[in-house]
Amino acid sequence: MVKGSWCAEGAFWRKNVTVWLQDEVKYDTRRAAQREAEERMVKGRPHMEALLHLTGNQVREATKVVALQARDARLATLLAQGGGHLATRALLTKQLQIWSKWAVDDYVLKDRMLLYQLLAGQVDEVVHELDPQLLDWRRAFGLYLWFRMPSSAPLADVLRVFESAHLREIAPAPTPYYEEARRGPDRRFLPAARDLTYHLLCLASRQPSELAPAQHMFLPATYSADPLDHAVGWHLQGVLRAIGADPWAEMEVVEGEGLQAHLHCNFSAQLEMAGGLCEWAVYAAMHLAAGGARTKLVSELLHQHCDEWSGDPDKAAFLRDTLGVPPEMLSDALAQRARYRRDWTAELAHRLDAGQWATAHRLFVRRIAPTLFLQGKHAEVRQGAAVFVDAQDEVDHWRSGAHLFLEYYSLHELSRTFADDDVDPHSEGDDANQALEIARWRAVVERCRALTMDLSAASALWCKPKPAGLEDNNLQERMFVSDPHVAFTRMVAAVSVWQVKAAGKLCTPQVASTPSALLLEDARACRVHSMASQMSAWLQTATSQTTPSFVM
Numbered sequence: 001m002v003k004g005s006w007c008a009e010g011a012f013w014r015k016n017v018t019v020w021l022q023d024e025v026k027y028d029t030r031r032a033a034q035r036e037a038e039e040r041m042v043k044g045r046p047h048m049e050a051l052l053h054l055t056g057n058q059v060r061e062a063t064k065v066v067a068l069q070a071r072d073a074r075l076a077t078l079l080a081q082g083g084g085h086l087a088t089r090a091l092l093t094k095q096l097q098i099w100s101k102w103a104v105d106d107y108v109l110k111d112r113m114l115l116y117q118l119l120a121g122q123v124d125e126v127v128h129e130l131d132p133q134l135l136d137w138r139r140a141f142g143l144y145l146w147f148r149m150p151s152s153a154p155l156a157d158v159l160r161v162f163e164s165a166h167l168r169e170i171a172p173a174p175t176p177y178y179e180e181a182r183r184g185p186d187r188r189f190l191p192a193a194r195d196l197t198y199h200l201l202c203l204a205s206r207q208p209s210e211l212a213p214a215q216h217m218f219l220p221a222t223y224s225a226d227p228l229d230h231a232v233g234w235h236l237q238g239v240l241r242a243i244g245a246d247p248w249a250e251m252e253v254v255e256g257e258g259l260q261a262h263l264h265c266n267f268s269a270q271l272e273m274a275g276g277l278c279e280w281a282v283y284a285a286m287h288l289a290a291g292g293a294r295t296k297l298v299s300e301l302l303h304q305h306c307d308e309w310s311g312d313p314d315k316a317a318f319l320r321d322t323l324g325v326p327p328e329m330l331s332d333a334l335a336q337r338a339r340y341r342r343d344w345t346a347e348l349a350h351r352l353d354a355g356q357w358a359t360a361h362r363l364f365v366r367r368i369a370p371t372l373f374l375q376g377k378h379a380e381v382r383q384g385a386a387v388f389v390d391a392q393d394e395v396d397h398w399r400s401g402a403h404l405f406l407e408y409y410s411l412h413e414l415s416r417t418f419a420d421d422d423v424d425p426h427s428e429g430d431d432a433n434q435a436l437e438i439a440r441w442r443a444v445v446e447r448c449r450a451l452t453m454d455l456s457a458a459s460a461l462w463c464k465p466k467p468a469g470l471e472d473n474n475l476q477e478r479m480f481v482s483d484p485h486v487a488f489t490r491m492v493a494a495v496s497v498w499q500v501k502a503a504g505k506l507c508t509p510q511v512a513s514t515p516s517a518l519l520l521e522d523a524r525a526c527r528v529h530s531m532a533s534q535m536s537a538w539l540q541t542a543t544s545q546t547t548p549s550f551v552m
Contacts, residue, residue, distance in 0.1 A: 013155050049069075358396055
C-alpha cells in the first residue's frame with residue numbers, strides 16, 4: 001500500500017502530473033524529430049497548431065495562435081476557459097448536438113471542429129482523428145486528464161478511462177521511449193512492455209492495472225532497449241521503498257520476494273560484468289532478503305573476484321568496514337585462491353583466520369607437515385601442530401593427525417636419554433627407584449609401539465592409493481609416493497629404533513626370569529628395527545632421486 005503525502009488524492013497529484021506532462025512535451029529533446037514533423041504538418045493550419053499546444057496543456061500559446069493567426073476571437077475566448085467548469089462543457093456539448101442535428105458541422109473546418117469537440121470533453125473523437133505521428137501516449141493521457149475528467153477525479157479514474165480508450169484502439173499504447181523512437185507513436189497493442197512512467201502512475205493510483213501489471217514494473221524493457229540494463233529499476237525500487245511506496249505490498253509474499261531477489265541478482269551481475277566493480281556487486285547482492293541466498297551470492301562474488309579486491313586495499317577496506325562483510329568470508333576466498341595457486345602455507349593461514357579448523361587440519365597433515373618434516377624443519381612442524389591442540393574437538397581424526405607429530409617429538413625428546421650409558425634401571429640401589437625406572441622404560445616402549453601402529457593407520461588414512469596401471473620399480477612410481485607416506489614411514493623407522501633402544505634398557509641379567517611375553521615383545525621390536533633399517537636405506541635412495549616430489 002502506498003503511504004505518504006505523494007498519494008494520488010486531491011489536487012496535489014493533479015498539479016504534479018500536469019507539471020510533469022508539460023515538461024515532457026516542452027523540454028524532451030529526444031523527440032526533436034517529432035516536433036519537426038509537427039511543424040511541417042501544421043504549417044498553414046493554425047487550428048491544428050493550437051490543438052497540438054493543448055495536448056501539452058499550453059493554453060496560453062493555443063489562445064494566441066487562434067486569436068492572432070486564425071483571427072477567431074470567439075474560439076480564443078472559449079480556449080481560455082478550456083478544461084474548467086463542467087457547465088462550460090455541457091453548453092459546448094449541447095451546441096455541437098445542435099450543429100449535428102441541422103448538419104451545420106459540415107460547413108465548419110475540421111481542425112476547428114476538433115477544438116470544439118475537445119472543449120466539450122469529447123476526447124475520444126479528437127484522439128481518434130489526430131495523426132498517430134503527432135500524438136504519443138503522454139499527450140493523449142493529458143487530454144483525458146485535462147479535458148475529459150473533472151478536476152476532482154482521482155488518478156485511478158483517469159487511468160481507467162485512458163486504458164479503456166486504448167483497448168478500444170483509440171488511444172496510443174503507453175510504449176517506452178525507445179519503442180517510439182524506433183517506429184514512432186503507435187495506437188496498437190504491440191509491445192508487451194509499458195513505459196516505466198506509466199507504471200509509476202498506476203502505482204500512485206493504488207489500483208491494479210491490466211495494461212501495466214506491477215510484476216513488470218522494473219523490467220529493463222520498461223525504460224531501456226538493453227535487456228541487461230537493470231540499473232534504473234534497481235535504484236527506483238530502493239527509492240520507492242524509502243518513501244513508503246512498496247510496489248510489492250499488494251503481491252503474495254513469495255512472489256514479491258522472488259521478484260526482489262531477481263532484481264538484486266540481475267543488477268549485481270550487471271555490475272560484475274562491467275568489470276572493476278566487484279565491491280558494488282557485493283553491495284547489491286547484500287540487499288537480498290533471504291539470508292542463505294545472500295550469503296551464497298556474496299561468497300561467490302568474493303571468490304570469483306578475489307584478485308581484484310585483495311590487491312586493492314581500498315576495496316578490501318570497503319568490503320570489510322563499510323559493507324560489514326564478515327572477515328571469515330574474506331579469509332575463505334583468500335584461502336581458495338591460495339589453494340588454486342598451490343600455496344599451502346598461505347591457505348593454512350587463511351583457513352585458520354576463517355575458523356575452518358577441520359579443513360586446516362587436513363591441509364596441515366596431508367600437505368604442510370610432511371613436506372616440512374622431510375625438509376628437516378621440525379620446529380615449524382611442532383609449532384604448526386600445537387595450533388590445533390585447543391581445537392582438537394573441532395577437527396576430524398585428531399589422534400591420527402597433528403597429534404602424531406606432537407607425540408613423535410615428545411618421544412624424540414625422551415630418545416636423547418637412550419644414549420646415556422650412566423642411566424641403568426637395574427643398577428644397584430634403592431629397589432623403589434629401580435622399579436620406577438623400569439616402569440618408565442616400559443611406558444616408553446608401549447608409547448613407541450602405540451605410535452608405530454597409529455602411524456601405520458594414518459598412512460592408510462591420509463595417503464592416496466596408487467593409481468592402477470603404474471608399473472613397479474620405476475621413476476613414475478617413486479615420484480607418486482606422497483609426502484605423508486614418506487614422512488610417516490620415516491617416523492616409523494625412527495620410532496622403531498627408539499623402541500628397540502628402550503627395550504634394551506630392560507634386557508639385563510636381572511630380568512632374565514621375566515615372563516616370556518615381554519621377551520617376545522622385545523624380539524618383535526628387534527625385528528621391526530631390522531626392517532626399519534632396511535626401509536630407511538631404501539628411502540634415502542628413493543628420496544635422493546625424487547627430491548622435487550617432496551616439496552609441493
